[in-house]
Amino acid sequence: MSELRLTALTLPTAAVGPANPLPPLFSGADLHQVADASEADEEMRHNIGYGRVPSVMPYLMQDGYTRERAPAEHPVAVLENATLRATFLLGAGGRLWSLIHKPTGRELLFRNPVFQPANLALRGAWLAGGVEWNIATIGHAPTTCEPLHAARVIRPDGTPVLRMWEYERIRGVVFQIDAYLPDESQVLLVHVRITNPRDTTVPMYWWSNIAVPEAPDVRVLAPADAAWQFSYDRRVRHIDLPQPDGTDLTRTTHARDAADYFFDIPDDRRRWITALDASGRGLAQASTQRLRGRKLFLWGQGEGGRHWQDWLSEPGHGYLEIQAGLARTQLEHLPMPAGAHWSWIEAYGLLEADPTAVHGDDWTTAREAARHSLDTLVPQSVLDAELADAADWVDLEPVEILQAGSGWGALEQRRRTKTGEAPPSTPGTPFPDSTLGPDQQPWLDLLDHGHLIPADPHQAPTSYQTDPAWQEPLRAADGWLPQLHLGVLHAHAGDHEDARKAWQRSIENRPTAWAWRNLAALADHTGNPTEATHAYRQALRLAPDLLPLALEAATVLIRAGHPHEVLSLLAALPAARRSLGRARWAEARAALDAGDVERCGRLLHEGIELADVREGEGSLHELWFAHQRATATADPALPLPRAYDFRMLAADATG
Known part of the structure; x- marks a missing residue:
């Protein structure tokens, strides 16, 4: 049963x-x-x-x-x-x-x-x-x-x-x-x-x-x-x-x-x-x-x-x-x-x-043997009938809730109710108000009261919106926070100049690390390293202890040719944070760019582990090969350590 x-x-x-x-x-x-x-x-x-x-x-x-x-x-x-x-x-x-x-x-x-x-x-x-x-x-x-x-x-x-x-x-x-x-x-x-x-x-x-x-x-x-x-x-x-x-x-x-x-x-x-x-x-x-x-x-x-x-x-x-x-x-x-x-x-x-057929040399015979067995296991007519039958129960109400998901469906339901739009939910997929939480609360305030309750400017917002439906409510609200969010909406839509203006208005109202960081990210994205590094410095001045900000800024500063500044930035971090993989990578890369080949080599030898190394990312093997090229006594036959080899193409032998 x-x-x-x-x-x-x-x-x-x-x-x-x-x-x-x-x-x-x-x-x-x-x-x-x-x-x-x-x-x-x-x-x-x-x-x-x-x-x-x-x-x-x-x-x-x-x-x-x-x-x-x-x-x-x-x-x-x-x-x-x-x-x-x-x-x-x-x-x-x-x-x-x-x-x-x-x-x-x-x-x-x-x-x-x-x-x-x-x-x-x-x-x-x-x-x-x-x-x-x-x-x-x-x-x-x-x-x-x-x-x-x-x-x-x-x-x-x-x-x-x-x-x-x-x-x-x-x-x-x-x-x-x-x-x-x-x-x-x-x-x-x-x-x-x-x-x-x-x-x-x-x-x-x-x-x-x-x-x-x-x-x-x-x-x-x-x-x-x-x-x-x-x-x-x-x-x-x-x-x-x-x-x-x-x-x-x-x-x-x-x-x-x-x-x-x-x-x-x-x-x-x-x-x-x-x-x-x-x-x-x-x-x-x-x-x-x-x-x-x-x-x-x-x-x-x-x-x-x-x-x-x-x-x-x-x-x-x-x-x-x-x-x-x-x-x-x-x-x-x-x-x-x-x-x-x-x-x-x-x-x-x-x-x-x-097994003889599906592993044989004749591809047509192999796939037809598999199809024949599949037709015995579950005929196509059975799946088609199940799809037709599902129309009778797909909207049945649950008899027991096993787990709550996010509150975003409930928020969207509240927004649509206010604007007279059809709800996103059905009886079979309810989004109850009980799922609304702290991430949705600012947006409920905006819907119900027309403003965002001023948050602690030293704390990063916990959520954002990119749906254009939120643009007019944000335009009508006052303060640094609505302008910060409005800039995010503009940036997502590709309106970079309007995003920049909104973040500048946010800073004029109240300087925050969040608006400065967004200006920095925009400048970096649009190819203005001078403006990006300036904005990151302002953001770090307001949130010096935020590790994601420090690491993001370090990457941009390295690309912009400021390795000594990166080394100073990392040195100011607590020891536990300096020991994390991304911080060690930034230190090694900055040291190499600053001419301190020995420091880079020491970090590589001790080990740099990026828990969040990205599929297709070349940071580790590229750093290894760059250090090898910068080392006069390097052995050209020395293989890339396996710990640094995440290359998706084996032919990429030089990083």
């Missing part, structure tokens, strides 16, 4: 930590910037250029984690029937953390043995493993390390449903994930709905990111004979499957470099993807037709790729990703009309196929 229960999971954990209080005005967007899409067709080229965002605002960055882990309990929801046990990590975006096939005891996903945030998401913190739900804009979702609203719903046939939902602030939409396991089902069913409550079209993005174990005997199959390749040279290439250059890319341990492969699935074929071992067994994911795209991501066998795998988990726990999305590639957004509801069904389960 199907059941849904709450429990806790204990994992070695590095906490996500506090959000960075400095708004990421011009950063936090995804790395998937395309330099060359000439091989793509017209539709894809249009979608690649459509819907890009300047930053992850209004969300703040999550970069307060470390590499120090201790056992901690995480709330989880467990769905279970006679065949499958599915465990969802409620505090981390509702991620499907584990899916066990009970008759065999087999874990179908890559289940990470640790909870270790790393800097791969739009807001920074991201976890490897399981199935992650990504919405809004290209990259790992802003909600991936946040709790979602969660509740128990009962379908008309009595099946319990785990419902998770949230108001997504970049696009202003509501997304809803309904997971359930009917009594006799051999697959976990997941119904997803995105609702656009706005009266305008919004760019939309969704990818279900599925991690499965990687091994030499694992092969990835999908119903395509070609793929779109996208690598870290940022070029889109159309390639044949499975061996475009003599290397079988469907066997991921054969690849040297990390890359994305988006399967070019003909419109008349079923949507699915699977990763099967030597016995022909492994996880399969299938869906109804709206979820059009399928993707393979691999880390590659270069030293940097293997290091990333260990960094995200523990040594010996390699994984690859098979993904499913709305568009053909992960480089695209699709236009979602005003008032639209987009729904689909996903299925996850154990596929068992003829």
Whole structure:
């Protein structure tokens, strides 16, 4: 019999930590910037250029984690029937953390043995493993390390449903994930709905990111004979499957470099993807037709790729990703009309196929063997029927609230009520006032009283808005704080001059580190290093103890050619803060630029660990090679230490 229960999971954990209080005005967007899409067709080229965002605002960055882990309990929801046990990590975006096939005891996903945030998401913190739900804009979702609203719903046939939902602030939409396991089902069913409550079209993005174990005997199959390749040279290439250059890319341990492969699935074929071992067994994911795209991501066998795998988990726990999305590639957004509801069904389960066929040399035979087994496991007609049936229960009210998410949906509901707009919620996805908290309180004051209650100017605001709907209320309010927020709105819209004027008015009203810092970030973004360094100095004078500000300023001062000033800035920090990885990196880089090669070398030798090293970031290996070039006695044959090797392309041997 199907059941849904709450429990806790204990994992070695590095906490996500506090959000960075400095708004990421011009950063936090995804790395998937395309330099060359000439091989793509017209539709894809249009979608690649459509819907890009300047930053992850209004969300703040999550970069307060470390590499120090201790056992901690995480709330989880467990769905279970006679065949499958599915465990969802409620505090981390509702991620499907584990899916066990009970008759065999087999874990179908890559289940990470640790909870270790790393800097791969739009807001920074991201976890490897399981199935992650990504919405809004290209990259790992802003909600991936946040709790979602969660509740128990009962379908008309009595099946319990785990419902998770949230108001997504970049696009202003509501997304809803309904997971359930009917009594006799051999697959976990997941119904997803995105609702656009706005009266305008919004760019939309969704990818279900599925991690499965990687091994030499694992092969990835999908119903395509070609793929779109996208690598870290940022070029889109159309390639044949499975061996475009003599290397079988469907066997991921054969690849040297990390890359994305988006399967070019003909419109008349079923949507699915699977990763099967030597016995022909492994996880399969299938869906109804709206979820059009399928993707393979691999880390590659270069030293940097293997290091990333260990960094995200523990040594010996390699994984690859098979993904499913709305568009053909992960480089695209699709236009979602005003008032639209987009729904689909996903299925996850154990596929068992003829091993000789699926691992044979004939690609057509291999993928057709997998498809035939999938049709036996869960026919397409079953998924289509589930999607049709969901219309009868998708808006049923929860019978039990399991977890509260953020208060942003409730705030948006209050704003829309005041302006006479339709509410964003439905009976099935309520946003109660009880979820409103300190982050929403200033905006409630603005709605209800027409002003922002003056905050302590020495404390950074805890939240921001980028929805243009807040512009007029802010214009009508007085004081330094509304002008600070108005500048953020202008900056996000690309109105840089209006942003600068608003922040200057804020400073005229009351000088704060926050307005000076925003002016500094704007000047740096627009290529004015002199103005940027001046503004950062003013900000640091008002908030000398704020580490994120000091580190941000140090990076800009290094680029502007002021290494001695950076060394003085870092020397004034408490010893505990100077010992952090980003501070040590800044010290080493500034020392090298100041001509103190020995000091830089000592820091590199002692070790510099960047807990928040970014995917594609070259800070560590570039510093290492720069120090080697500056050292007269350096051994040119000395290899880059593994601790500094996060290179995504093995061919990048010089940094």
